[in-house]
Amino acid sequence: MSFDFISLFVAAVLAGTPLLLGTLGEILTEKSGHLNLGVEGMMFMGAVTSLAASYAYEQMMKSAGFAASGFVSLLVALVAAFAAGALCALIYSFLTVTLRADQNVTGLTLTIFGTGLANFCGELLGKSAGGFVTVSKVTKAAFSQLDLFGLKNSASPFLQTVSKLFLQYNWMVYFAIVIAIVMAWFFKRSRVGLNLRAVGENPATADAAGINVTRYKYLATVIGGGICGIGGMYMSMVNQSGVWVHNCVAGYGWLAVALVIFSTWSPLRGLVCGLIFGAFTIMRLYVNIPGLAMQIYDMLPYAATILVLIITSIRQSREHAQPKSCGTNYFREER
Amino acid sequence: MEQTQYAVAMQGITKTFGKTVANNNVSLSLRKGEILALLGENGSGKTTLMNMLSGIYFPDSGEIRIHGEPVTIRSPKEAFDLGIGMIHQHFKLVDVLTAAENIVLGLPGGIELDRKTAAARISEISGKYGFDLDPNKKIYNMAVSEKQTVEIIKVLYRGADILILDEPTAVLTPQESKKLFDVLRAMKADGKSIIIITHKLHEVLDVSDRVAILRKGEYICTIETKEATQQSLTEAMVGRSISLEIERPEVENKTEMLKVENLTCINAEGVQAVKHATFTAYGGEILGVAGVAGSGQKELCEAIAGLHHATEGSILYKTGDGFENVVGCKVEEIFKKGISLAFVPEDRLGMGLVGSLDMVDNMLIRSYKDHKGIFVDRKTPKKVCEDLIESLEIVTPGTSTPVRRLSGGNVQKVLLGREIHYNPKVLMVAYPVRGLDINSSFKIYDLLNEQKKKGVAVIFVGEDLDVLMEISDRIMVICGGEVSGIVDPRECTKEDVGLLMVKTGREKEAEA
Numbered sequence: 001m002s003f004d005f006i007s008l009f010v011a012a013v014l015a016g017t018p019l020l021l022g023t024l025g026e027i028l029t030e031k032s033g034h035l036n037l038g039v040e041g042m043m044f045m046g047a048v049t050s051l052a053a054s055y056a057y058e059q060m061m062k063s064a065g066f067a068a069s070g071f072v073s074l075l076v077a078l079v080a081a082f083a084a085g086a087l088c089a090l091i092y093s094f095l096t097v098t099l100r101a102d103q104n105v106t107g108l109t110l111t112i113f114g115t116g117l118a119n120f121c122g123e124l125l126g127k128s129a130g131g132f133v134t135v136s137k138v139t140k141a142a143f144s145q146l147d148l149f150g151l152k153n154s155a156s157p158f159l160q161t162v163s164k165l166f167l168q169y170n171w172m173v174y175f176a177i178v179i180a181i182v183m184a185w186f187f188k189r190s191r192v193g194l195n196l197r198a199v200g201e202n203p204a205t206a207d208a209a210g211i212n213v214t215r216y217k218y219l220a221t222v223i224g225g226g227i228c229g230i231g232g233m234y235m236s237m238v239n240q241s242g243v244w245v246h247n248c249v250a251g252y253g254w255l256a257v258a259l260v261i262f263s264t265w266s267p268l269r270g271l272v273c274g275l276i277f278g279a280f281t282i283m284r285l286y287v288n289i290p291g292l293a294m295q296i297y298d299m300l301p302y303a304a305t306i307l308v309l310i311i312t313s314i315r316q317s318r319e320h321a322q323p324k325s326c327g328t329n330y331f332r333e334e335r
Numbered sequence: 336m337e338q339t340q341y342a343v344a345m346q347g348i349t350k351t352f353g354k355t356v357a358n359n360n361v362s363l364s365l366r367k368g369e370i371l372a373l374l375g376e377n378g379s380g381k382t383t384l385m386n387m388l389s390g391i392y393f394p395d396s397g398e399i400r401i402h403g404e405p406v407t408i409r410s411p412k413e414a415f416d417l418g419i420g421m422i423h424q425h426f427k428l429v430d431v432l433t434a435a436e437n438i439v440l441g442l443p444g445g446i447e448l449d450r451k452t453a454a455a456r457i458s459e460i461s462g463k464y465g466f467d468l469d470p471n472k473k474i475y476n477m478a479v480s481e482k483q484t485v486e487i488i489k490v491l492y493r494g495a496d497i498l499i500l501d502e503p504t505a506v507l508t509p510q511e512s513k514k515l516f517d518v519l520r521a522m523k524a525d526g527k528s529i530i531i532i533t534h535k536l537h538e539v540l541d542v543s544d545r546v547a548i549l550r551k552g553e554y555i556c557t558i559e560t561k562e563a564t565q566q567s568l569t570e571a572m573v574g575r576s577i578s579l580e581i582e583r584p585e586v587e588n589k590t591e592m593l594k595v596e597n598l599t600c601i602n603a604e605g606v607q608a609v610k611h612a613t614f615t616a617y618g619g620e621i622l623g624v625a626g627v628a629g630s631g632q633k634e635l636c637e638a639i640a641g642l643h644h645a646t647e648g649s650i651l652y653k654t655g656d657g658f659e660n661v662v663g664c665k666v667e668e669i670f671k672k673g674i675s676l677a678f679v680p681e682d683r684l685g686m687g688l689v690g691s692l693d694m695v696d697n698m699l700i701r702s703y704k705d706h707k708g709i710f711v712d713r714k715t716p717k718k719v720c721e722d723l724i725e726s727l728e729i730v731t732p733g734t735s736t737p738v739r740r741l742s743g744g745n746v747q748k749v750l751l752g753r754e755i756h757y758n759p760k761v762l763m764v765a766y767p768v769r770g771l772d773i774n775s776s777f778k779i780y781d782l783l784n785e786q787k788k789k790g791v792a793v794i795f796v797g798e799d800l801d802v803l804m805e806i807s808d809r810i811m812v813i814c815g816g817e818v819s820g821i822v823d824p825r826e827c828t829k830e831d832v833g834l835l836m837v838k839t840g841r842e843k844e845a846e847a
Contacts, residue, residue, distance in 0.1 A: 191439075191448050198429045198440050205427035208391065209441035209489075210412030318475055319431055332391065 016278020021231030022256025037107025040253025041114020046229025085229020420490025623807030744775030
């Protein structure tokens, strides 16, 4: 058994980022007391809309006779992915917050809906583009790896290693890390974050304290959905380099839901968990254990998920637990 | 301007929930700087009325004036803005947050929380009224009285000058209640106007200036406290004159029915909920169990019924001539052994009955195994139900109405009736009169006394010390899962029992 740690680490970060984004989106959602099982669907929708939006922008510029800008293409994709995830989450919020529909059923339906619609749109897009759909070089470049501080070709081997380990990812990796840090600060230090936690723990209490429970639930769920959508964008724009691949999210949304539990609803622990699970998903390419079948490697993240669920349910802690009202809808005048 | 001497004036308030009229044309006024007791039986609409003042519910019709100004209160936030703060019966606190975090919850301010300033202001308020509170303590580490302190400081922090307390003493020991009343008097002296919701008459007489009485959602009258007596208040509350005496018939030939020795139980959180409990229950007596809520009463009852695993000790039932240990037996085995035990859990519609099933089906839950064959026999239980409806005067449209639709008192009668029907030797009831009005409560007391006369050992877990003192032959007090004493209510005072309820380690050491 042999492996190259640096390559494994880099690959784990790359593979873990969409998981991290999905996890962060779901943490924000669950902090408001809503368990949205539609992460997979929202990621699918984010994946297809970002690709479609980028492609549409490029085609528009082409027909107008201008050169497409990579940065604008990136922005268009980002906004589209967020909007798609947010819109799905908005449907979910309307059903669960306003109409008080069952959260599990609504979330599952959202996953089925998002998966189906995204695959349908992706195929349609490919067909109309003549075979398969792909974005142009400029957009691909915008999603390819960076070279922060220009250390890639530094004279010092140490700086080269540092650069390889930390400074050469695509922008979305850093984006996800920033979101995690901001979110951690938000829950721990900010007034609005405290209010949101109260809403998720005990909506009746938050309500009596004068917090607008409905607004908080909607905002957290919708923004959380948007972040999941961005996680989906990573799958199509980075993992598949701007090409629509059927079923490209492939269960990452479900892993993200499990990761929320693994990270015990903490964005910072989510960073580590994303990395670990990222490593599991790409392990077969970097850690070669002779005689171990490919299928066993492919099972790893899911086996780990089961293990994590067992461990976290044995360990009882009040602080690192799911927000208490999660899964139940709040109605003020309920008697 | 006669109006402005009132801090609160509610006129013609009506609120309905579906077909139920919770408040019908109720009027109420609170003078500035007074303590007004709002008295009424359970279900008389006291809490609903106050929830409308604190913005939880919105009235269907009627007018509310605060300091003479007509106002519309649409949300709790608007109530705070008007200086109204409510301390709910079921505390509205977030467990995983600290006291300070709970207190500043929902308040406007900078983006970042300033925990230091908050802690300083909390200390200032604590000092002013004589509270003792650590702002950085998490709520789940707190005792009930501490949680209540957090609730009170929470509304004071928001600058409330009208305070509403919903049954504040329900969870307190007599000593803690006294302390609370001192705080209330201090607040009154400070010019705050206070409404206290309660159904305990002696508290009303003790602390209030005036009493407003509600009955079945309607406003009855407001009386000056100094002109009121327990009897007059009860009559106004119930609508007719009734005896407040609870019977305690004497029974000869008491026999040991149940011996619990050194029983220890661990609850879901891994904490010892019952610690080395030892006691005996005799047939022909009512053993009252007193203690602050959550002292292990629930675990104790469940352990005896076989629902909760006992880690140590033995539970001996009388079977024929000897005693049999049933620790580790399943509920069904205990039942099969011919040990008749009836358990009326505190959570009537959760553990006791299935709310959406009708009376017959609820009977079947206990008895379906008695009938052999593939098909269920509904005729026998139906007959039993009809008998019960008649003998216990259960008000129900019929045996096929879901029990959820019955009133609290009738639900309790169904549950108690079912358990009594199987002629238990030991009958355990937990909070059997919780949420019942005075009439239904007395029916339940009569039923229990009847069982006692038949030689059944009745174990009565109660929360109202006044009732326990009157009905029990002996009172077992538990504190933190330990039996802190078994006393004869005829020979001790409520204060003695109260002391046992909060018996600290220090006192135990002194004894040792």
